[in-house]
Amino acid sequence: MTTQRAPASTEEPRQDRNLQLPSEVIQRLRNVIFGFDFFVTKVENYQANGVIFKGNLRGNPATAYDRIAARLKGELGEEYVLYLLEDQEEQPVAVILPKDAAEQPLPATQEALLSAAFGLATLVTLLNANGLLLLQPDQLDLSPGSVLSALPGTILFFLLLAAHEAGHRVAAKQEGVELGTPLFVPAGLGFLGSFGAITSFRSTVPDRATLLHVAAYGPAFGAAASLAMLLAGLALSAAGVGDGELQPAAFQDSLLVGVLGQLFVGSKLAQGATVSLNPLLAAGWAGLLANALNCIPVGVLDGGRIAHGLWGRRNAGRLNIIGLFLLGVTGIFDTLSLFWVLFVIFLQRGPISPQREELSQPESQQDRVLGLCLLGLSLLVLLPYPGAIIPETVF
Structure with missing residues (x-):
């Protein structure tokens, strides 16, 4: 996959006001956990209980996922789950869901x-x-x-x-x-x-x-x-x-x-x-x-x-x-x-x-x-x- 370079602009990512996750969690995700591997440009809700981060992915997707997931676990423990997906425009997006919402098997x-x-x-x-x-x-x-x-x-x-x-x-x-x-x-x-x-x-x-x-x-x-x-x-x-x-x-x-x-x-x-x-x-x-x-x-x-x-x-x-x-x-x-x-x-x-x-x-x-x-x-x-x-x- 072709590496996508981050935009030169330092403008703050656009962010919806009523997001599904607490604002402090959003800030830690954007500033600490994604880091160099995924440059966040926009944050919005994902379905009824998650948040989607849009932006630019750097490097190999599997390697980037492992790094981000490791930081997520280190900062927030097992409480949230990371998904690295593709949106309707075929652009990479990161989705964060609470663990309880991510895994709901039939009893x-x-x-x-x-x-x-x-x-x-x-x-x-x-x-x-x-x-x-x-x-x-x-x-x-x-x-x-x-x-x-x-x-x-x-x-x-x-x-x-x-x-x-x-x-x-x-x-x-x-x-x-x-x-x-x-x-x-x-x-x-x-x-x-x-x-x-x-x-x-x-x-x-x-x-x-x-x-x-x-x-x-x-x-x-x-x-x-x-x-x-x-x-x-x-x-x-x-x-x-x-x-x-x-x-x-x-x-x-x-x-x-x-x-x-x-x-x-x-x-x-x-x-x-x-x-x-x-x-x-x-x-x-x-x-x-x-x-x-x-x-x-x-x-x-x-x-x-x-x-x-x-x-x-x-x-x-x-x-x-x-x-x-x-x-x-x-x-x-x-x-x-x-x-x-x-x-x-x-x-x-x-x-x-x-x-x-x-x-x-x-x-x-x-x-x-x-x-x-x-x-x-x-x-x-x-x-x-x-x-x-x-x-x-x-x-």
Whole structure:
């Protein structure tokens, strides 16, 4: 980032009279704590309980943040929290919030109750998607045979959801941030029994690199497990091992699955014959779909957080508008898109909570490439297979 020089003028910074923090705190922040690293030109309120300092940042943002934060802690203890952000004009700003206002996680008891309620609803839709038909009382069959037939697909898909969440947890532990209890979201659309889970941060995220790392590892683990399960299911289906049937037209719903289907069972698809539906195939496909939906760069989905980590708040906001528009348009013709855009608008709209230092770009090339691949995954899985399936048998 280009170093910005302080203006030559020694004019006192403009300051609102009714600021959220005490005047003596404002003066200590402006004169002692910001110092050389951030030349303050204007002070004004930030939302309902903080103060924003506008001015010129000197040097590397991460280094400047560490210095200012250390002075803040030395002068005012743990009472206030510093954020180094970017305003609407793409200029650096410093925000000071009282610690109590900066960290307001959901109470543990309330979070546990919500998680249990969402989990129970998700179990119902998972069992329903695997044939138990709990959502259709007139066709409900709770005989031991029906229950046992619904369990394999339910367990397999739940394992894929667990793999996704494990990815987030592993990355969060590596970065030293705390995650909340996941809220599994029921779906009940076809063979997709769940949209995945809503996972919140219980602690403040330090920077965009951390946000990218934690956000990307969830769908990376989930998609890898789903793809492995899908490939195993396709191989078994090609060998005729399956207790259901899949129509050839279904493979045209997804570009990636259509290509893989052509490789494994291309001759059957070309002839219009049904394909044996192995539970691994159905679960792997559903897992890929759930991960792909979560990788769309909108709201506070994993994709939205990945885009924010890669390109910053303003650029991620632009992608969010484009993504929601495209989802809304496709929702006119596709039920899944309609449900998904409503889900994002009502539950995952955002905004993404500020990181303490948002100006520095992630340095890990591995995480950057992984993030781009995951954004591309949503296109590969959600775009339809073009044209007809061409006969080509490999296995």
